[in-house]
Amino acid sequence: MGVSYLAVGWNRQKKIYDWFIFAFCVLYLSTFIAITAISNPDYTFETALIRSTATLAILLLHVILSIGPLTRINKKFLPLLYNRRHLGVTMFTIALIHGSFSILQFHALGNVNPFVSLFTANTQYNSVSKFPFQALGFFALVIFFLMAITSHDFWLHTLSPKIWKTLHLFVYLAYFLVIMHVMLGVVQYETNPVLFVMVLAGAAALITLHLVAGTREVRKDNQLFKLKSEGFVYVCESRDVPDNCAKIFCIDKERIALFRFEDKLYAIHNVCKHQGGPLGEGQIIDGCITCPWHGYQYLPQNGQSPLPFKEKVNTYHVKVAGSQVWLNPQPLPEGTERPGAAIIIPDNQIIENVK
C-alpha cells in the first residue's frame, strides 16, 4: 500500500477479532486446566498445560483450515477470513507453548541437550506403536514458525508472492504431521479413544469441506457463455447480483467480479493487487469493494484504491438490457473510470426470462 509499514495494521474490526480470539483462548485454557485439576488431582500443572495448549492448537488449526472453503460456500463466514493471519500466529504461539513445555518436561531433566534428546530418547522409527511421535510435532512446529515469522506484508514483497504462497501450502504438510503426531502419540499415552476419534472426525470434515468448495469452484469456472453480441456476453439477470455483493464469472479464463452498488452494476478484475485475493468474494463496505483476505479497498467506479493508496485493478464495461446483464470481457486499463450500468427493472418485477 502507499503508506509506511507498521508492526500490526490494526483497525476496529481487527481489534474486536483479536480480543475475541484472546478471550476464547484464555477461557478454553483455564476451563481445561480447572477441569483437569478437579477430575484428576494427581496431574501436574505442566501436564495440564501441555494438554490444554495441544488441544487448543489443533482446534484452532481446524478452524484456520476450514475458513477458506467455508467462505466460498457461505458469505456469512467472511468476518472470520479478514484476519486469518492473526489466527495463524495465535495458533503458532499456543503450539509453541505446548512444544516448549513438552521439551522441558520430557527432555530437559537429563544431561543431554534437550533437542538432541528429542530425537534420540526414542529411536524406534520403524515401530508404529512406539514411534517417536514428538519429532513429527517438532517439524510441524518448524513449518508454523516459518509461516508466522514471514507473516508481515514486508515478507510478501521481499520473498515474492510466489515463494510466500508456496511456503503457505506447506501448511497441509504440517497438518498431516500434526495428525500423525497426535495419532501415534495418543496410542502411546492414552487409553481413552475420545481424542483419537475427534481428530479423525475433524480430518474427515476438513477433507469434505475442501472437496465441496472445490467442485463448486470448478463448476463455476466451466460455465459457458453462449449469448454474444458486439463484444458483450450475456452473464445473468440483474436480480441475480445481491446488493453490495458480487457474482464472479470466468470468461476466457479470466475471473471478473460483477458488483451491485446503489442499484448500479460495475465489473472489475477479480484479483486483488495485494496477494491475489478473490475480490468478488468480498463485499462493498463504506462504498468500497473490500477484499475478503486483508481488506484492501477499491472504488467500484474506477477500480482504484482510495487515497493515499495506489493500487488499481482492471475494469470492464457492463450493459443492462431489460433484466439482462451483459459484460464485455475485454479488460480496460487498470483504474479506468466508466459509468455503472443502472438496473432498469426492480428485482421483484422481473418475470422469469424465456431462454
Added chain:
Amino acid sequence: MNIAMIITIILILIVTYLLCGLLFAIPFVIKGVNRIDETAHGGSIGFRIIIIPGVMVFWPLLLKKWMKK
C-alpha cells in the same frame, strides 16, 4: 559417529547460522530495509522489531538484495 553427535553438529550449524542472522539484522533493520523496500521508509520501530526473526532466517537473501542496490 552416532546419531547424537550428528544431531549435535546439525544443531550447532543451525545456531551459528541464526546468530549470523541476528548480527546481520542489526544494520539491516536500521538501514538496509529502507534500501530494499521503499515502503519501509518511516516504518515504525515495531515493524523493525517484528521482522527480526524472519531476517535471522532469510538473511543471505536479504544480503544479496542489499548488495545489489
